[in-house]
Amino acid sequence: MAIVKALGKRVARDLPEHEILEFATGTAVKDFAAGKKRVDLFILDGEAVPEGGMGIARQLKDEIYQCPPTLVITGRAQDAWLAGWSGADAVVTHPIDPFTLARSVARIFE
DSSP states (O other): HHHHHHHHHOTTTTTOOOOOOOOSSSSHHHHHHTOOOSSEEEEEEEOOOSSSHHHHHHHHHSSSEEEEEEEEEEEEEEGGGHHHHHSSSSSSSSSSSSHHHHHHHHTTOO
């Protein structure tokens, strides 16, 4: 919920309003993506259990042609290298700063 609040209705004045869909499991995210639904960005929890967001990001990048960008939220700054392995386009570390998150998302769409 912190992510939804941090992103508000738009992340920058020059970007359109967005819709946020939340999924409880990695399987649900992958099923949604496999259904050829239009997605602009995946925001994934790198600390999710049992299937972490970094593994999901890697799988999405490997399996989806022209995969949308991914942003991974990690528990520690030291995990940024692992997020890089996952193919993430951006990384944000807990605790989530709303301004940092919004800037990171906006940068992806520049």
